[in-house]
Amino acid sequence: xxxxxxxxxxxxxxxxxxxxxxxxxxxxxxxxxxxxxxxxxxxxxxxxxxxxxxxxxxxxxxxxxxxxxxxxxxxxxxxxxxxxxxxxxxxxxxxxxxxxxxxxxxxxxxxxxxxxxxxxxxxxxxxxxxxxxxxxxxxxxxxxxxxxxxxxxxxxxxxxxxxxxxx
Numbered sequence: 820x821x822x823x824x825x826x827x828x829x830x831x832x833x834x835x836x837x838x839x840x841x842x843x844x845x846x847x848x849x850x851x852x853x854x855x856x857x858x859x860x861x862x863x864x865x866x867x868x869x870x871x872x873x874x875x876x877x878x879x880x881x882x883x884x885x886x887x888x889x890x891x892x893x894x895x896x897x898x899x900x901x902x903x904x905x906x907x908x909x910x911x912x913x914x915x916x917x918x919x920x921x922x923x924x925x926x927x928x929x930x931x932x933x934x935x936x937x938x939x940x941x942x943x944x945x946x947x948x949x950x951x952x953x954x955x956x957x958x959x960x961x962x963x964x965x966x967x968x969x970x971x972x973x974x975x976x977x978x979x980x981x982x983x984x985x986x
Contacts, residue, residue, distance in 0.1 A: 904939040
């Protein structure tokens with residue numbers, strides 16, 4: 820088992836095909852739909868964390884470099900860079916604690932190296948898994964992610980140096 824973190828620009832066609840096919844084992848939108856999403860959302864400097872066994876991709880996490888604007892009294896107060904943690908997926912055969920823990924430890928190391936806070940959205944039944952690896956629930960009733968379902972829960976990681984209110 821080995822791990823790699825590759826920027827979008829560094830991925831080859833075979834790796835992209837393996838990623839999209841792996842994603843389609845869980846989110847059954849079809850290969851073409853996965854490809855459209857990938858082309859639209861994977862920016863050149865985003866990271867793609869891979870877990871490989873016998874040179875086949877069996878685990879994948881998408882770490883996107885993004886920014887958000889913080890407003891106070893309808894005025895932009897500041898712009899904050901963060902890492903969006905998305906698409907944690909493992910081939911069904913490897914969906915057990917041994918492999919998930921190895922992969923999550925690798926993901927955590929990459930996030931810490933980026934030296935930015937990280938954010939994810941997940942279903943409530945997945946919160947326990949992420950909490951085990953040091954993520955915290957974002958229990959703020961007024962945060963919004965416009966293009967996502969309201970029933971998803973926000974979680975944060977590596978936010979120790981991030982202050983929510985600098986007044």
